Amino acid sequence: MLTKRIIPCLDIKDGRTVKGVNFIDLRDAGDPVELAEIYAKSGADELVFLDISATEEKRNTLADLVRRVAEKVNIPFTVGGGISSVEDVDILLKNGADKVSINSSAFKKPDLINELAAKFGSQCITVAIDAKQVNGEWLVHLVGGKVPTDVNLFQWAKEVEERGAGEILFTSMNNDGTKEGFANKALAVLSSDLNIPIIASGGAGTMQHFTDAFIKGKADAALAASVFHFKEIEIKDLKEELRRNGVEVRL
Amino acid sequence: MKIVIIDYGAGNIQSIKFAIERLGYEAILSSDAAEIKTADKVIFPGVGEASSAMKMLKSTGLDKVIPTLEQPVLGICLGMQLMCTYCEEGDTDGLGIFDANVVKFDNKLKVPQIGWNKIYDLKSPLFSGISEGEFVYLVHSFYVKECLETISSTEYGVEYTSAIQKDNFYGVQFHPEKSSDAGEKILGNFLKLEVRN
Numbered sequence: 001m002l003t004k005r006i007i008p009c010l011d012i013k014d015g016r017t018v019k020g021v022n023f024i025d026l027r028d029a030g031d032p033v034e035l036a037e038i039y040a041k042s043g044a045d046e047l048v049f050l051d052i053s054a055t056e057e058k059r060n061t062l063a064d065l066v067r068r069v070a071e072k073v074n075i076p077f078t079v080g081g082g083i084s085s086v087e088d089v090d091i092l093l094k095n096g097a098d099k100v101s102i103n104s105s106a107f108k109k110p111d112l113i114n115e116l117a118a119k120f121g122s123q124c125i126t127v128a129i130d131a132k133q134v135n136g137e138w139l140v141h142l143v144g145g146k147v148p149t150d151v152n153l154f155q156w157a158k159e160v161e162e163r164g165a166g167e168i169l170f171t172s173m174n175n176d177g178t179k180e181g182f183a184n185k186a187l188a189v190l191s192s193d194l195n196i197p198i199i200a201s202g203g204a205g206t207m208q209h210f211t212d213a214f215i216k217g218k219a220d221a222a223l224a225a226s227v228f229h230f231k232e233i234e235i236k237d238l239k240e241e242l243r244r245n246g247v248e249v250r251l
Numbered sequence: 252m253k254i255v256i257i258d259y260g261a262g263n264i265q266s267i268k269f270a271i272e273r274l275g276y277e278a279i280l281s282s283d284a285a286e287i288k289t290a291d292k293v294i295f296p297g298v299g300e301a302s303s304a305m306k307m308l309k310s311t312g313l314d315k316v317i318p319t320l321e322q323p324v325l326g327i328c329l330g331m332q333l334m335c336t337y338c339e340e341g342d343t344d345g346l347g348i349f350d351a352n353v354v355k356f357d358n359k360l361k362v363p364q365i366g367w368n369k370i371y372d373l374k375s376p377l378f379s380g381i382s383e384g385e386f387v388y389l390v391h392s393f394y395v396k397e398c399l400e401t402i403s404s405t406e407y408g409v410e411y412t413s414a415i416q417k418d419n420f421y422g423v424q425f426h427p428e429k430s431s432d433a434g435e436k437i438l439g440n441f442l443k444l445e446v447r448n
Contacts, residue, residue, distance in 0.1 A: 093263055123392070
Protein backbone atom coordinates (compact mmCIF):
# COMPACT_ATOMS: atom_id res chain seq x y z
CA MET A 1 0.00 0.00 0.00
CA LEU A 2 1.23 3.47 -0.86
CA THR A 3 2.37 5.23 2.32
CA LYS A 4 1.68 8.79 3.46
CA ARG A 5 4.65 11.11 3.05
CA ILE A 6 6.30 13.43 5.57
CA ILE A 7 8.06 16.37 3.92
CA PRO A 8 10.29 18.91 5.68
CA CYS A 9 10.45 22.23 3.86
CA LEU A 10 13.64 24.30 3.78
CA ASP A 11 13.49 28.00 2.96
CA ILE A 12 16.52 29.05 0.93
CA LYS A 13 18.01 32.49 0.34
CA ASP A 14 21.14 32.94 -1.78
CA GLY A 15 21.94 29.25 -1.41
CA ARG A 16 21.58 29.16 2.39
CA THR A 17 18.77 28.08 4.70
CA VAL A 18 16.91 31.04 6.15
CA LYS A 19 14.60 30.01 8.92
CA GLY A 20 16.56 29.31 12.05
CA VAL A 21 17.28 25.70 12.66
CA ASN A 22 18.08 24.10 15.94
CA PHE A 23 20.31 21.19 15.10
CA ILE A 24 23.18 21.07 17.53
CA ASP A 25 24.84 18.36 15.44
CA LEU A 26 25.07 20.60 12.38
CA ARG A 27 28.53 21.82 11.48
CA ASP A 28 27.02 24.68 9.51
CA ALA A 29 23.43 25.55 10.40
CA GLY A 30 22.95 27.47 7.17
CA ASP A 31 24.05 24.69 4.82
CA PRO A 32 21.00 23.23 3.08
CA VAL A 33 22.92 20.19 1.84
CA GLU A 34 23.98 19.11 5.30
CA LEU A 35 20.48 19.64 6.67
CA ALA A 36 19.00 17.69 3.77
CA GLU A 37 21.31 14.76 4.44
CA ILE A 38 20.26 14.70 8.10
CA TYR A 39 16.58 14.74 7.15
CA ALA A 40 17.10 11.94 4.62
CA LYS A 41 18.74 9.82 7.32
CA SER A 42 16.08 10.61 9.90
CA GLY A 43 13.26 9.20 7.77
CA ALA A 44 11.92 12.14 5.77
CA ASP A 45 10.19 10.82 2.64
CA GLU A 46 10.90 13.84 0.47
CA LEU A 47 12.25 17.36 0.79
CA VAL A 48 11.06 20.70 -0.53
CA PHE A 49 13.43 23.61 -1.10
CA LEU A 50 11.67 26.93 -1.38
CA ASP A 51 13.93 29.65 -2.78
CA ILE A 52 13.01 33.13 -1.59
CA SER A 53 16.01 35.04 -2.91
CA ALA A 54 15.43 37.77 -5.43
CA THR A 55 18.88 38.42 -6.83
CA GLU A 56 19.89 38.35 -10.47
CA GLU A 57 22.23 35.45 -9.85
CA LYS A 58 19.33 33.52 -8.36
CA ARG A 59 19.07 31.06 -11.23
CA ASN A 60 22.72 29.99 -11.09
CA THR A 61 22.89 29.87 -7.31
CA LEU A 62 19.79 27.69 -7.17
CA ALA A 63 21.00 25.35 -9.93
CA ASP A 64 24.28 24.94 -8.08
CA LEU A 65 22.47 24.14 -4.84
CA VAL A 66 20.22 21.60 -6.60
CA ARG A 67 23.28 19.88 -8.00
CA ARG A 68 24.98 19.70 -4.61
CA VAL A 69 21.83 18.29 -3.01
CA ALA A 70 21.39 15.71 -5.78
CA GLU A 71 24.98 14.57 -5.32
CA LYS A 72 24.49 13.80 -1.65
CA VAL A 73 20.84 13.02 -0.99
CA ASN A 74 19.18 9.70 -1.84
CA ILE A 75 15.54 10.71 -1.45
CA PRO A 76 13.45 12.81 -3.86
CA PHE A 77 13.29 16.57 -3.62
CA THR A 78 11.21 19.38 -5.06
CA VAL A 79 12.41 22.90 -5.81
CA GLY A 80 10.15 25.95 -5.84
CA GLY A 81 10.26 29.73 -5.67
CA GLY A 82 10.13 32.14 -8.57
CA ILE A 83 10.09 29.48 -11.31
CA SER A 84 8.33 31.01 -14.29
CA SER A 85 9.48 29.39 -17.54
CA VAL A 86 10.20 26.13 -19.32
CA GLU A 87 13.86 27.12 -19.30
CA ASP A 88 13.89 27.59 -15.49
CA VAL A 89 12.46 24.11 -15.05
CA ASP A 90 14.83 22.55 -17.57
CA ILE A 91 17.88 23.86 -15.70
CA LEU A 92 16.64 22.59 -12.33
CA LEU A 93 15.69 19.12 -13.58
CA LYS A 94 18.96 18.77 -15.48
CA ASN A 95 20.86 19.53 -12.30
CA GLY A 96 19.07 16.76 -10.45
CA ALA A 97 15.80 18.09 -9.00
CA ASP A 98 13.04 15.46 -9.11
CA LYS A 99 10.13 17.88 -9.18
CA VAL A 100 9.54 21.59 -9.43
CA SER A 101 6.84 23.58 -7.74
CA ILE A 102 5.23 26.56 -9.43
CA ASN A 103 2.79 28.99 -7.84
CA SER A 104 2.12 32.60 -8.93
CA SER A 105 3.54 32.02 -12.42
CA ALA A 106 1.01 29.22 -12.98
CA PHE A 107 -1.83 31.43 -11.81
CA LYS A 108 -0.78 34.33 -14.03
CA LYS A 109 -0.13 32.11 -17.05
CA PRO A 110 -2.05 28.84 -16.64
CA ASP A 111 -0.79 27.56 -20.02
CA LEU A 112 2.59 27.19 -18.35
CA ILE A 113 1.22 24.11 -16.54
CA ASN A 114 0.26 22.49 -19.87
CA GLU A 115 3.62 23.35 -21.41
CA LEU A 116 5.61 21.96 -18.50
CA ALA A 117 3.52 18.79 -18.23
CA ALA A 118 3.89 18.14 -21.96
CA LYS A 119 7.63 18.73 -21.98
CA PHE A 120 8.70 17.12 -18.70
CA GLY A 121 5.75 14.91 -17.70
CA SER A 122 3.08 15.58 -15.09
CA GLN A 123 4.97 13.58 -12.47
CA CYS A 124 7.54 16.33 -11.94
CA ILE A 125 5.16 19.31 -11.93
CA THR A 126 3.76 20.33 -8.55
CA VAL A 127 1.47 23.34 -8.43
CA ALA A 128 1.52 25.18 -5.10
CA ILE A 129 -1.67 26.99 -4.12
CA ASP A 130 -1.88 29.43 -1.20
CA ALA A 131 -5.44 30.11 -0.14
CA LYS A 132 -7.29 31.89 2.62
CA GLN A 133 -10.87 31.53 3.78
CA VAL A 134 -12.53 34.94 3.46
CA ASN A 135 -16.19 35.27 4.53
CA GLY A 136 -16.61 31.53 4.25
CA GLU A 137 -15.07 31.21 0.80
CA TRP A 138 -11.61 29.81 0.09
CA LEU A 139 -9.82 32.29 -2.20
CA VAL A 140 -6.49 31.83 -3.94
CA HIS A 141 -3.79 34.24 -2.73
CA LEU A 142 -0.53 35.18 -4.45
CA VAL A 143 2.95 36.41 -3.48
CA GLY A 144 3.35 34.16 -0.48
CA GLY A 145 -0.30 34.58 0.45
CA LYS A 146 -0.14 38.38 0.63
CA VAL A 147 -2.18 39.30 -2.45
CA PRO A 148 -5.80 38.10 -2.61
CA THR A 149 -7.52 37.10 -5.85
CA ASP A 150 -11.23 36.50 -6.43
CA VAL A 151 -10.63 32.94 -7.65
CA ASN A 152 -12.07 30.04 -5.70
CA LEU A 153 -9.52 27.52 -4.40
CA PHE A 154 -11.43 24.40 -5.48
CA GLN A 155 -12.14 25.78 -8.94
CA TRP A 156 -8.49 26.67 -9.48
CA ALA A 157 -7.32 23.32 -8.12
CA LYS A 158 -9.56 21.49 -10.58
CA GLU A 159 -8.20 23.56 -13.45
CA VAL A 160 -4.64 22.88 -12.31
CA GLU A 161 -5.34 19.14 -12.42
CA GLU A 162 -6.97 19.33 -15.84
CA ARG A 163 -4.00 21.26 -17.22
CA GLY A 164 -1.67 18.44 -16.23
CA ALA A 165 -0.18 19.08 -12.78
CA GLY A 166 0.99 15.88 -11.09
CA GLU A 167 0.39 17.05 -7.56
CA ILE A 168 -0.96 20.00 -5.55
CA LEU A 169 0.75 21.60 -2.57
CA PHE A 170 -2.02 23.38 -0.69
CA THR A 171 -1.08 25.94 1.98
CA SER A 172 -3.83 27.42 4.11
CA MET A 173 -2.94 31.00 5.00
CA ASN A 174 -5.46 30.81 7.85
CA ASN A 175 -3.47 28.01 9.42
CA ASP A 176 0.12 28.78 8.38
CA GLY A 177 2.24 29.75 11.36
CA THR A 178 -0.52 29.09 13.91
CA LYS A 179 0.66 25.60 14.96
CA GLU A 180 -3.01 24.78 15.53
CA GLY A 181 -3.39 22.13 12.85
CA PHE A 182 -3.90 21.83 9.11
CA ALA A 183 -7.02 23.04 7.21
CA ASN A 184 -8.55 19.57 7.24
CA LYS A 185 -12.00 20.39 5.87
CA ALA A 186 -10.62 22.13 2.79
CA LEU A 187 -8.03 19.37 2.39
CA ALA A 188 -10.70 16.68 2.45
CA VAL A 189 -12.69 18.49 -0.24
CA LEU A 190 -9.59 18.85 -2.44
CA SER A 191 -8.64 15.23 -1.94
CA SER A 192 -12.13 13.99 -2.84
CA ASP A 193 -12.60 16.38 -5.78
CA LEU A 194 -9.26 15.66 -7.41
CA ASN A 195 -7.54 12.59 -8.73
CA ILE A 196 -3.95 13.72 -8.09
CA PRO A 197 -2.07 13.67 -4.76
CA ILE A 198 -2.54 16.56 -2.32
CA ILE A 199 0.22 17.79 -0.01
CA ALA A 200 -1.06 19.53 3.14
CA SER A 201 0.84 22.58 4.33
CA GLY A 202 0.37 25.20 7.03
CA GLY A 203 -0.47 24.73 10.69
CA ALA A 204 1.60 21.76 11.92
CA GLY A 205 2.20 22.02 15.66
CA THR A 206 1.74 18.55 17.13
CA MET A 207 1.90 14.94 16.00
CA GLN A 208 -1.89 14.74 16.29
CA HIS A 209 -2.14 17.45 13.63
CA PHE A 210 -0.42 15.16 11.13
CA THR A 211 -2.73 12.26 11.99
CA ASP A 212 -5.71 14.58 11.47
CA ALA A 213 -4.38 15.84 8.11
CA PHE A 214 -4.13 12.25 6.87
CA ILE A 215 -7.34 10.84 8.37
CA LYS A 216 -9.73 13.82 8.45
CA GLY A 217 -8.04 15.79 5.65
CA LYS A 218 -7.37 12.70 3.49
CA ALA A 219 -4.04 14.26 2.51
CA ASP A 220 -1.45 12.19 0.67
CA ALA A 221 1.50 14.00 2.21
CA ALA A 222 2.12 16.61 4.88
CA LEU A 223 4.71 19.36 4.76
CA ALA A 224 6.11 21.35 7.68
CA ALA A 225 9.13 23.49 8.51
CA SER A 226 9.62 24.84 12.00
CA VAL A 227 8.37 21.82 13.98
CA PHE A 228 11.12 19.81 12.30
CA HIS A 229 13.81 22.49 12.18
CA PHE A 230 13.44 23.21 15.91
CA LYS A 231 13.21 19.52 16.73
CA GLU A 232 9.81 19.96 18.35
CA ILE A 233 8.86 16.81 16.46
CA GLU A 234 11.28 14.05 15.47
CA ILE A 235 10.30 12.42 12.19
CA LYS A 236 10.86 8.92 13.53
CA ASP A 237 8.62 9.55 16.56
CA LEU A 238 6.01 11.12 14.30
CA LYS A 239 5.96 8.12 11.99
CA GLU A 240 5.66 5.67 14.88
CA GLU A 241 2.75 7.69 16.23
CA LEU A 242 1.10 7.78 12.79
CA ARG A 243 1.46 4.02 12.45
CA ARG A 244 -0.15 3.53 15.88
CA ASN A 245 -3.04 5.65 14.63
CA GLY A 246 -3.50 3.44 11.60
CA VAL A 247 -1.77 5.67 9.06
CA GLU A 248 0.55 3.74 6.71
CA VAL A 249 4.05 5.19 6.72
CA ARG A 250 7.54 4.14 5.71
CA LEU A 251 9.52 3.20 8.81
CA MET B 252 34.21 -1.36 -14.82
CA LYS B 253 32.63 0.70 -17.56
CA ILE B 254 29.10 1.86 -16.74
CA VAL B 255 27.12 3.70 -19.39
CA ILE B 256 23.86 5.54 -18.74
CA ILE B 257 21.97 5.83 -22.02
CA ASP B 258 21.38 9.52 -22.66
CA TYR B 259 18.58 9.98 -25.19
CA GLY B 260 17.06 13.15 -23.80
CA ALA B 261 14.54 11.56 -21.45
CA GLY B 262 14.53 12.59 -17.86
CA ASN B 263 16.63 13.18 -14.82
CA ILE B 264 19.77 11.17 -15.39
CA GLN B 265 22.07 13.22 -13.16
CA SER B 266 20.56 11.62 -10.08
CA ILE B 267 21.40 8.13 -11.36
CA LYS B 268 24.97 9.22 -12.12
CA PHE B 269 25.31 10.70 -8.63
CA ALA B 270 23.90 7.55 -6.99
CA ILE B 271 26.45 5.42 -8.86
CA GLU B 272 29.19 7.78 -7.69
CA ARG B 273 27.98 7.47 -4.09
CA LEU B 274 28.50 3.72 -4.49
CA GLY B 275 32.10 4.36 -5.50
CA TYR B 276 31.84 3.85 -9.27
CA GLU B 277 31.96 6.20 -12.23
CA ALA B 278 29.37 6.36 -14.99
CA ILE B 279 29.42 7.82 -18.48
CA LEU B 280 26.38 9.42 -20.14
CA SER B 281 26.19 8.46 -23.80
CA SER B 282 23.92 7.98 -26.77
CA ASP B 283 26.69 6.46 -28.88
CA ALA B 284 26.00 2.86 -29.94
CA ALA B 285 29.68 1.83 -29.89
CA GLU B 286 30.15 3.27 -26.41
CA ILE B 287 27.03 1.51 -25.13
CA LYS B 288 27.97 -1.84 -26.70
CA THR B 289 31.38 -1.87 -25.05
CA ALA B 290 30.06 -1.09 -21.56
CA ASP B 291 30.13 -3.68 -18.76
CA LYS B 292 26.83 -2.41 -17.38
CA VAL B 293 24.19 -0.35 -19.13
CA ILE B 294 21.54 1.74 -17.44
CA PHE B 295 18.49 2.69 -19.48
CA PRO B 296 16.66 5.51 -17.66
CA GLY B 297 13.53 7.36 -18.63
CA VAL B 298 11.07 9.86 -17.28
CA GLY B 299 8.27 11.38 -19.30
CA GLU B 300 5.89 10.15 -21.95
CA ALA B 301 6.27 6.75 -23.65
CA SER B 302 5.55 7.50 -27.32
CA SER B 303 7.82 10.57 -27.44
CA ALA B 304 10.58 8.62 -25.68
CA MET B 305 10.21 5.81 -28.28
CA LYS B 306 10.47 8.41 -31.04
CA MET B 307 13.72 9.68 -29.53
CA LEU B 308 15.08 6.13 -29.37
CA LYS B 309 14.12 5.48 -32.99
CA SER B 310 15.62 8.74 -34.23
CA THR B 311 18.99 7.72 -32.77
CA GLY B 312 18.75 4.07 -33.82
CA LEU B 313 19.02 2.99 -30.18
CA ASP B 314 15.77 1.04 -30.48
CA LYS B 315 17.75 -1.47 -32.58
CA VAL B 316 20.83 -1.44 -30.34
CA ILE B 317 19.32 -1.99 -26.88
CA PRO B 318 17.60 -5.37 -27.53
CA THR B 319 20.87 -6.82 -28.89
CA LEU B 320 22.97 -5.94 -25.83
CA GLU B 321 24.55 -8.91 -24.05
CA GLN B 322 25.81 -7.31 -20.84
CA PRO B 323 23.53 -6.60 -17.84
CA VAL B 324 21.07 -3.82 -18.72
CA LEU B 325 18.89 -2.07 -16.13
CA GLY B 326 15.81 -0.16 -17.27
CA ILE B 327 14.52 2.32 -14.71
CA CYS B 328 10.92 3.62 -14.57
CA LEU B 329 9.92 4.56 -18.14
CA GLY B 330 13.07 2.74 -19.30
CA MET B 331 11.65 -0.51 -17.95
CA GLN B 332 8.25 0.21 -19.51
CA LEU B 333 9.82 0.85 -22.92
CA MET B 334 11.50 -2.58 -22.74
CA CYS B 335 8.02 -4.18 -22.78
CA THR B 336 5.92 -5.22 -25.79
CA TYR B 337 3.36 -2.42 -25.83
CA CYS B 338 2.71 0.84 -23.93
CA GLU B 339 -0.83 2.18 -23.65
CA GLU B 340 0.61 5.67 -23.06
CA GLY B 341 0.70 7.27 -26.51
CA ASP B 342 -0.35 3.89 -28.02
CA THR B 343 3.19 2.83 -28.86
CA ASP B 344 5.06 -0.43 -29.34
CA GLY B 345 7.99 -0.89 -26.98
CA LEU B 346 11.31 -2.64 -27.57
CA GLY B 347 9.71 -6.06 -27.00
CA ILE B 348 12.34 -7.42 -24.63
CA PHE B 349 9.86 -8.29 -21.86
CA ASP B 350 6.70 -10.13 -22.82
CA ALA B 351 4.34 -7.77 -21.00
CA ASN B 352 2.06 -4.81 -21.67
CA VAL B 353 2.04 -1.44 -19.92
CA VAL B 354 -1.38 -0.07 -18.99
CA LYS B 355 -2.83 2.85 -17.01
CA PHE B 356 -3.84 2.65 -13.35
CA ASP B 357 -7.56 2.56 -12.62
CA ASN B 358 -8.90 6.11 -12.58
CA LYS B 359 -10.52 5.52 -9.20
CA LEU B 360 -7.00 5.78 -7.78
CA LYS B 361 -4.91 8.91 -7.48
CA VAL B 362 -2.73 9.02 -10.55
CA PRO B 363 0.24 9.36 -10.71
CA GLN B 364 1.12 7.11 -7.82
CA ILE B 365 3.73 9.23 -6.04
CA GLY B 366 5.61 8.01 -3.01
CA TRP B 367 6.93 5.03 -1.09
CA ASN B 368 5.43 1.59 -1.52
CA LYS B 369 6.48 -1.99 -0.72
CA ILE B 370 8.15 -4.54 -2.98
CA TYR B 371 7.51 -8.23 -2.30
CA ASP B 372 7.84 -11.73 -3.80
CA LEU B 373 11.46 -10.83 -4.50
CA LYS B 374 13.07 -13.29 -6.90
CA SER B 375 16.42 -12.12 -8.17
CA PRO B 376 20.04 -11.48 -7.16
CA LEU B 377 19.07 -7.85 -7.69
CA PHE B 378 17.38 -8.07 -4.27
CA SER B 379 20.21 -9.78 -2.43
CA GLY B 380 20.17 -8.43 1.16
CA ILE B 381 16.80 -6.70 0.65
CA SER B 382 13.90 -7.71 2.92
CA GLU B 383 10.45 -8.67 1.70
CA GLY B 384 8.25 -5.59 2.07
CA GLU B 385 11.12 -3.10 1.71
CA PHE B 386 10.02 0.43 0.74
CA VAL B 387 11.01 2.03 -2.56
CA TYR B 388 10.13 5.35 -4.21
CA LEU B 389 7.81 5.28 -7.21
CA VAL B 390 6.33 7.93 -9.49
CA HIS B 391 4.19 6.61 -12.33
CA SER B 392 0.77 6.57 -13.97
CA PHE B 393 1.19 3.41 -16.04
CA TYR B 394 2.21 -0.04 -14.82
CA VAL B 395 3.49 -3.35 -16.15
CA LYS B 396 1.06 -6.21 -15.61
CA GLU B 397 2.28 -9.23 -13.69
CA CYS B 398 3.85 -11.85 -15.94
CA LEU B 399 6.24 -14.83 -15.92
CA GLU B 400 9.23 -12.48 -15.92
CA THR B 401 8.08 -10.55 -12.80
CA ILE B 402 10.75 -10.57 -10.07
CA SER B 403 9.00 -8.25 -7.58
CA SER B 404 5.44 -7.12 -7.10
CA THR B 405 3.83 -4.02 -5.64
CA GLU B 406 0.22 -3.24 -4.81
CA TYR B 407 -1.58 -0.07 -5.86
CA GLY B 408 -5.22 -0.94 -6.44
CA VAL B 409 -3.84 -3.89 -8.36
CA GLU B 410 -0.83 -6.18 -7.91
CA TYR B 411 1.64 -5.23 -10.59
CA THR B 412 5.25 -5.76 -11.67
CA SER B 413 7.66 -3.49 -9.82
CA ALA B 414 10.70 -5.34 -11.18
CA ILE B 415 11.20 -7.70 -14.11
CA GLN B 416 14.01 -9.77 -15.58
CA LYS B 417 14.71 -11.76 -18.70
CA ASP B 418 18.22 -13.08 -19.27
CA ASN B 419 20.61 -10.10 -19.00
CA PHE B 420 17.80 -7.54 -19.06
CA TYR B 421 16.46 -6.12 -15.79
CA GLY B 422 13.82 -3.49 -15.21
CA VAL B 423 12.66 -1.66 -12.09
CA GLN B 424 9.59 0.56 -11.93
CA PHE B 425 10.89 2.34 -8.84
CA HIS B 426 13.76 4.79 -8.67
CA PRO B 427 16.67 3.04 -6.95
CA GLU B 428 18.60 6.32 -7.06
CA LYS B 429 15.89 7.95 -4.92
CA SER B 430 14.93 5.00 -2.71
CA SER B 431 17.24 5.77 0.20
CA ASP B 432 19.67 3.07 1.41
CA ALA B 433 17.58 0.18 0.04
CA GLY B 434 17.64 1.71 -3.44
CA GLU B 435 21.39 2.17 -3.34
CA LYS B 436 21.74 -1.46 -2.25
CA ILE B 437 19.67 -2.65 -5.24
CA LEU B 438 21.65 -0.45 -7.62
CA GLY B 439 24.86 -1.80 -6.08
CA ASN B 440 23.61 -5.38 -6.56
CA PHE B 441 23.03 -4.65 -10.24
CA LEU B 442 26.51 -3.20 -10.64
CA LYS B 443 27.98 -6.31 -8.97
CA LEU B 444 26.21 -8.75 -11.32
CA GLU B 445 28.67 -10.93 -13.17
CA VAL B 446 29.94 -9.47 -16.37
CA ARG B 447 29.79 -11.60 -19.53
CA ASN B 448 33.00 -13.31 -20.58
